[in-house]
Amino acid sequence: MAEPSATSGVTEINQENRTLRDLVEIYRHLSGLALQDADIGTVAELIARRTAVTVAVISQKMGILAAASPGESYEHSVQYVHDHLIHPRLAHLLAMAGKTRRALRLPDPARNAAMIVAPILIGDTVPAYLVSLFVPPVEDVPEQSEDTHLLIAEHAATICGVILARERVITSAGSQVRDDLIEGLLSGSGRDHDEVVRWAHHLGFDSERNHRVLSVLIEAPPGGSERSKLVAEHAAAATARLFVAQSPDAITAVRAREVIVVLSEPATPGTGIRAEQLGALCVQRLGALFPDVGVSIGIGGGFREPAHIARSYEEARRTNEAIRRLGRRGAVVAFDSLGISHLLLQVPDPEALREFANDILGEVLRHEQEHQSKYVATLKCYFQENNSLRRAAERLHVHPNTITYRVRRVEEITGLDLENYRDRLAVQVALEILETLGEAEV
Structure with missing residues (x-):
């Protein structure tokens, strides 16, 4: 058997060195993306360009979070991934990679080919996966070995995990700021009128329209079990989604057993859905989705100035608590319609x-x-x-x-x-x- 020539040995060494330099350069670029506040789409684009493969970030529920193919548009890349990757067996393959917590080379049954799946970790959870689908190599782009592809995929998945974790922190912080602003408006704790106006406008409040505050009280199913509490939480979340879906500019706050909605009235009288109608729709929908959950809705008086949010909420809250105390489950009551009943409802017994x-x-x-x-x-x-x-x-x-x-x-x-x-x-x-x-x- 002929021994390898010195020339071929040198060629192999040179190839390995080039591969190593390319790998180091890709690592450096990926790490730089994390420092530059890039998103996972930018990571996918970099890997696709440097490795000449189609790259996608897939969520646990098989959603396409990002996609990139060499020389192709984002829309084309998403469609390609949708057509050639999303299939019934994919969930099983993703789960395999998720269990190992490392990048794996797996068969791609949809194309009778292969792909690399790298789990994206945030702490101990795997919210998504970075998947490389192999395509014919592009000219002038050096081919990496299988091990190199695995290393690149693992490092790219790590960077995606850093980016997603940062986005979660930012989203959580933004949500906390939003919740703090809403609580400040509901409690009337603003130091002055201008501050209250700034808070309200930051939340999307339109001072050109009339508003009313709704207090939706959620009563968990009997029993007091963890499941009862969980059902009540789901009902509260569904309530907030319903109001936002029907009125996208609604400002909502979800508490343990109460959903508070700052709702704008229709710009033109006689058009759109009024607070009473939305309240009735909410009771109807929750009754169908969560029949064991009790709900009642109090509607505060109308206002236009953000400074009156706290007053309207107090009216809605007191009205709601009173009618619930009287056993009027499923009632939708507007403070303005109470008349003398407003005084009667204040009687404790x-x-x-x-x-x-x-x-x-x-x-x-x-x-x-x-x-x-x-x-x-x-x-x-x-x-x-x-x-x-x-x-x-x-x-x-x-x-x-x-x-x-x-x-x-x-x-x-x-x-x-x-x-x-x-x-x-x-x-x-x-x-x-x-x-x-x-x-x-x-």
Whole structure:
């Protein structure tokens, strides 16, 4: 067997030296990208250009985070990766590399070829993979050995991990700043008006439009288990997504059992979805997705100045807490629509309200249960029409004499005189209590 000539030995050494120099240069460029705040797309472009292969960064869910092919556009590269890499067996191949925590040369069943898969690590997690798909070599680009390709892929994956980790930190920090700004607006802790305006505008608040704050209270399924808490968290996240999807400029904050939404009203009256409609849609969607989760929504008063965000939130919160305390699960209540109910809802003990209403109209309610009469509805309509027998009769589609009879009958049952201011006021308050508690059709 002929021994290798000295010339061939020198050639091999020179080739190894060139390969080593290329490897060192690629390493240096990759490390430089991490220092230059580059993104993972730039890493993919560098590897594709220097190794003459198509490179992609694939997420755990098979999403294409970045792609690059020598001499091709980004769009063409993404399409190429989608057509030649994304297939049912890919998840299994990625998992293999993820378990080893190192770059592997694996078969590419979609093209009957091979590819290198390098897991991208952030701490102990593998959020993505760097994949090299081999294509015919490009002229004037030196070919690397298999081991060299593996080394390059591993180092590139390390750099991608550094970049992704940095992006996570930046995103987390930005999210924390955003949350702090929202909390400052909701609490009214701004030091002066200009500061509050800056905070609001930084969050995308449009001072040219009216806004309202919604407080969405989320009640976890019964049991208090970890699963119940997790379901409630998912319901809260889904609530925030729903409002942003329906109103992209909505400002949301998610707490442990509450989602707060600063919602802009339609620019033109009569167009778009109003806060009450979105609230009802939210209750409906959550009821379908999370049937065991309780939800109620309080809507604060309208405002245009950012300084009034805290007031509207306080109105929404107090309204929501009160209606939940009264057992009105699934209710959507606007503060502006409460009227005297706003005061009634501030009573700590709902039983005290029930006792008052029962003292005034208890006999009437019992009479209605026995005889299916319409006294409560008649009284409500009669008072709403400012004691007009004719208008009340028109609304209820009865003769005015029927209204007269029912009013007089109430006086007989209760012993009250509805011509007397105090008696009439007591009956009106009792009717409002019954409506607020939702315990009678009025």
